[in-house]
Amino acid sequence: MTDTLIHQAQAHARGREVLLHEPAGGDPDKLTLVKARGSLVWDEAGKEYIDCTAQAWSNNLGANDPRVIEAAIEQTRRITHARPTFHTPALLELAELLVSIAPDGLDRVGFTLHGSMAVEMALKLALRNRPDARHVAVLHDAYHGRSITTMAASWPHPGNAFGVLQPQFLRLPRPDLYRPRPGLTADQDTEMTLRIVRDILTKGTEGPVAALIYEPIQGNGGHNGFSARWHHGIREICDELGIMLIIDEVQTGLGRTGSMWASDHYGIEPDVLVFGKGVGGGFPLAGVLAKNRFAAFLPGDDQLTFGQFPISVAAGLAAVRAIIDDGLCDRAAAHGEYATERLREMQTRHPLIGDVRSPGLMVSIELVRDRVTKEPATTEAHAVFELAQERGVIFGESRYAGLGNLIKVKPPLDISRDHLATALDVLDEVLTEVEKTAGTRTGELS
Structure with missing residues (x-):
């Protein structure tokens, strides 16, 4: 090893020790990534992996797409920063493009740099439009970010030390x-829950409710989906009570579900839609789409120094155009059907698989120790994750707050069918290995 490589290795080791977000001594299992392209990433040892996480579900368009990189480089040559009291051409062009592909009725757009701040932007709009309101409603198992405010809006954080600074949200089942x-059947459960939600919003609060925010498919909360009846029922309740309906599509937007927006897929009619992750082509970018009658900020309500970072905006413009030009919504739908069919076939052979969830490339499996009791197989899920990574496939998992029994298959939407097939083959293999020692009982498919 050369002196340069030795020095680099020492610097990396020391870096792991001093990072604020690392466990003491660093995390020996965390990969150091040095290159990415499409659905592949490489670590510092040169090992190649199929990335079925799209890097926190952000690379809807494969990593380092040349169109995005060139757009970012060109913007860098022109202007790298503009305060929010100015516009840039890319900002105006992306604004026009996003409104043109937004769900019907959403005709205004605002930008920021990450999903948490976009959610806060939506909450500000809600409170600005109903200043007499005293509540914002969220769902059990929600996830809306990691800022002080959005952590409070999310499902409970174990050992939460931040409550003294956090607002209180109205939590709905x-x-x-x-x-x-x-x-109850699933349909009966939906009907009962809608009745409970209506009762809480009408009888269980003091003062008006400004907004109800929820994810069309709960991401970190367990990839929990909802029926069309739920979505339409919530819209009816919000209309009846004058509550702004905010749909958080940070994870589901820009083609992930096989439609440009999950709101399109499920026929939801949001008053405000929050977007992020996939919009930036790998660069930090997020924002909201809103109905014109709700777009009512006063000066200074929502301005961040780097809130409309020109390089991110230019990259996002290129990324969204590429998603449209490459037909990635249709591609995600086709890949999702293939992955779901493969996983349902595996479910007949692997007792660990309790449930298979989609649509599009919002794919996951819930692992259980017993299909009758549906006891979460948390240890087994992490073993599947680790074995797959050793074999060159990175799946998503959900360990936070004990929800560690999901394996997520959410690669870039333009992953090749061969790479997707290989990733599923590896999943099949490691499930077999884990089941040999897990003592899983087969039960019946529910």
């Missing part, structure tokens, strides 16, 4: 398609 309330 949600139906569970996989684990409906005892004695």
